[in-house]
Amino acid sequence: MYLHDIKLETGNIDSAPAISRTYAWTVFALTLGLLLSDYMSRQVLNAVFPLLKAAWNLSDTQLGSLSSVVALMVGILTFPLSVLADRWGRTNSIVLMAGLWSLATLGCAISTNYGEMLAARAFVGLGEAAYGSVGVALVLSIFPSHLRSTLTGAFMAGGAFGSVLGMALGGSIAAHLGWRWSFGLIAAFGILLVIVYRIVVTEKRLARLRAKVSVEAPCRPGVRLSFRLLMQGLFASRSVVCAYVGSGLHLFVPAALFAWMPSYLNRYYSMAPGSAAVAASGFVLLTGVGMVACGMLTDRISKTVPIRKWLTAIVYCLVSFAVLGIAFRLHAGPLQLVLIGVGMFVSAGASGPSGAMVANLTPSSIHASAFATLTLANNLLGLAPAAVLTGFIADRIGLLGTLQIVPIVPLIGAAAFFAGKRTYAKDLGRINEARDKAMPK
Structure with a gap:
């Protein structure tokens, strides 16, 4: 079930x-x-x-x-x-x-x-x-x-x-x-x-x-769709595919920083490994708080205009790109750490908007499968390759040089969200029309 x-x-x-x-x-x-x-x-x-x-x-x-x-x-x-x-x-x-x-x-x-x-x-x-x-x-x-x-x-x-x-x-x-x-x-x-x-x-x-x-409403098995119909529902529109891709790409940065911040603080701030890990956990906490805050802000902004979800996702990606791109080009010091904190606060902010987009763009009867697909995109495009690709490049140009490049990835995520925004209204209208036709009279 x-x-x-x-x-x-x-x-x-x-x-x-x-x-x-x-x-x-x-x-x-x-x-x-x-x-x-x-x-x-x-x-x-x-x-x-x-x-x-x-x-x-x-x-x-x-x-x-x-x-x-x-x-x-x-x-x-x-x-x-x-x-x-x-x-x-x-x-x-x-x-x-x-x-x-x-x-x-x-x-x-x-x-x-x-x-x-x-x-x-x-x-x-x-x-x-x-x-x-x-x-x-x-x-x-x-x-x-x-x-x-x-x-x-x-x-x-x-x-x-x-x-x-x-x-x-x-x-x-x-x-x-x-x-x-x-x-x-x-x-x-x-x-x-x-x-x-x-x-x-x-x-x-x-x-x-x-x-x-x-x-009065006991659990009962749901309707089992054929594989073909399930795939049609999961990838029914260009905008939902863009939501999957944008969500996965924008998570590359927080995944990379989760993995490498303890090492970065150890190497460039001369922190002992234990102290570096504790300090890095503070940045992780900022990311988690930011996910909640960005989701709440998105709901408030898009309450009457749903398409604004795409705008907030784009903005979160652009802010992450700009702030972290600047931060890792500064010399080690308090200002750099503050900017890294700001960048990580918004780095996973598009998670909430992405989930809302996927829910809106897929039939409710396959939402579990849709969110499993979103999880697949998040892992294969962002979470899985982030640590190893960052390490691979760091072996060649150093960790600092690599972290100066990594913030480019959410810029690509922003482009995916922008592409999805362009067809969102049309795709959503078509899905709602099909849903209305399927409703019993």
């Missing part, structure tokens, strides 16, 4: 007993906790880049590949594993996925060379691939529909906070105990959560809770 097939329109959790409310929020907290573990396992690597480079004499290309392989696995496997999880059972799938990425993170801790670490990181990506879509689907299935936006926003924000924790804690632990302990302790946190989750969250208890929440 896809996410959009979950029907909770008439239920109200306030009418359920207090024990049901408590259990629902307990499930939410545990599922969010696993999301934190997910991103801690993903981002702890970046905190120990300088230590791994020194320990194994790695090139920047090799360091970048250790980060990019996770996003590559997520991008390739999100869609098929999400489908399998819906068929096998979300609770069982979550336990399996979280157990796998936690054990793989433990594998990173005991790796003795680059090849072993690369294999362990690939398994981290395998475990994490479908967790975002499956986790949020499970959470939304046990709450009434009027809480969906709040719960989805809170759940997805967990990714940013998990990244911050992974960098900050990973760097601090490495500074005191060594880089292996950074992976080991974060893996232990994930394994502990998996055990608690397996004990507390069961399909039987969730089914009873869903029945209380949605008595």
